[in-house]
Amino acid sequence: METGIYVRVSTEEQAQEGFSVRAQEQKLKDFARIKDWSIYKIYIDEGISGKNLERPAMQELIADINNGAVQNVLVFKIDRLTRSTADLIYLVDLFNERDCAFNSLMESIDTQTASGRMFLKIIGIFAEFERENIIERTKVGIERKVREGYSICGTPSYGYDRPKNQKIQTINEEEAEVVRSVFDMYVNQGMPITGIARQLNVLKIPTKKANTWESTGIKRLLSNCNYVGNVRHHLHDKEKKYSVEGLHEQIISQEIFDSAQRLLAKNRKISPKKKPRPENYFSGFLECALCGYKMRTHNSYKLRKDGTVSMKGNYICPRKTLKACTAVGMSHKKVEQAFSDYMLQIDDLDSVEDVEVEAQQKRENLSLIKAYEEKLRQLDAKERDAMSRYVNDEMAFDSYREIKKMVDKEKERIYAEMERLRAEDDSPAIDKSDLVRGFRENWDSLSSEQRRQFLLQFVDKILVKNEVEDGEPFGKVTIVDAVFRLVYADPSESAAKAVISRFPEPEAAASN
Ligand SMILES: [Zn+2]
DSSP, X not given: OEEEEEEEEOHHHHTSTTXXXXXXXXXXXXHHHHHTOEEEEEEEEESOOSSSSOXXXXXXXXXXXXXXXXXXXXXXXXXXXXXXXXXXXXXXXXXXXXXXXXXXXXXXXXXXSHHHXXXXXXXXXXXXXXXXXXXXXHHHHHHHHHHTTOOOSSSOOTTEEOOTTOSSOEXXXXXXXXXXXXXXXXXXXXXXXXXXXXXHHHTTOOOTTSOOOOHHHHHXXXXXXXXXXXXEESTTOTTTOEEEEOSSOOSSOHHHHHHHHHHHHHHHHXXXXXXXXXXXXXXXXXXXXXXXXXXXXXEEEEEOTTSOEEEEEEEEOHHHHXXXXXXXXXXXXXXXXXXXXXXXXXOTTHHHHHHHHHHHHHHHHHHHHXXXXXXXXXXXXXXXXXXXXXXXXXXXXXXXXXXXXXXXXXXXXXXXXXXXXXXXXXXXXXXXXXXXXXXXXXXXXXXXXXXXHHHHHHEEEEEEEEEOOTTOSSOEEEEEEEEEOOOBOOOXXXXXXXXXXXXXXXXXXXXX
């Protein structure tokens, strides 16, 4: 049966999940395939409302029904066809006159039966009713709920619970205490956002979803007006978003909240400038061996007698200023020396173990990929099975949709995981001993910029400490540990060169 698939989305609907042209088109094509219909054409009206039939693709479809090219019309939902009862009656008459069948996926309608035709009429009336009333009422209802101070989101914010069948969220005292201390750390103690996240993780305080904290989560928390008793709507739409006074209790005083907002705005302005100077190429890599915090870069400038300015780079533990750590600051020069010493004393032997571990990892990746491929096949079979059960009336559309949704989600996860595994397998073959050898042979001749490139590519973090003897002002800097981004094992000699060829050649006369 020559089938015309008709798809329509209005501009507002395009944003809704599962309603896009692609989503509708795919489902309809699946359906036609299961039914063994040949698809004559897919008619698409995008960004057009269904209030009348003056739509290009609709007019084309009507013409093709009239000239007999299309003997069967398939739509996702009846309101795709039209939202007007008068137009629906016109179309149903046309279908009858031209002996054209009509199918709607959502409503399971087949106009080849009398009850199908009857149903069509009723559905058409409902479709119009729905447009004018139900949708409006739902939108207005949500809006009103927010304006009345109810929070409408599924999961309440950290610090609150919403007991089942309760409309208003209640304070979760344990979490509320954490919220208060986060605001305190940020506003009163001047801690950086990453530091706060780390602090919570160190204290083993989980997020609402039992995860560890990240700085984005802390930022969201600090800017959440739920804590001063307000509720928000259209959070991600700059123009539409607003907040009103909620019905729930507040956790944070307006004063502290406002201070936090001022600080957040200020820090937003500062951060883009934070690009490290090449002279401080260890910026971002050093961690305090005493407390585990990221070392901060601090430059001091001096005016020379000849009028030029000299710069001295230093690294300091940020918790030192909070009196939470006793680490002593260190100069860039000393860290440089300590890093060279560290790289020279690394025993090549411990990389042999790495090689075996990495090879083993590669084999595991391969069998994981195989397992995922099998899982994908099973999911496809599951989807096909559900589709045919739905088509044969053994399953409701909602159940089919649930299964399809679950399958799609699972497939997406598997594809992402496979991509990651494949990327790992494609990584260049460099092991730790190659890296160390490459370093020893080339480090001294590299410019600051190239050294930074080296760190960015191969080093995750460097744990550093500064031991000061009594009475001495500066002390001795040592690298306690360095974590490398490794890099896949292939015990070939050429790999060592790959290490160096991956960043630019030393510039002839410049730098250093
Ligand atoms: Zn420290």
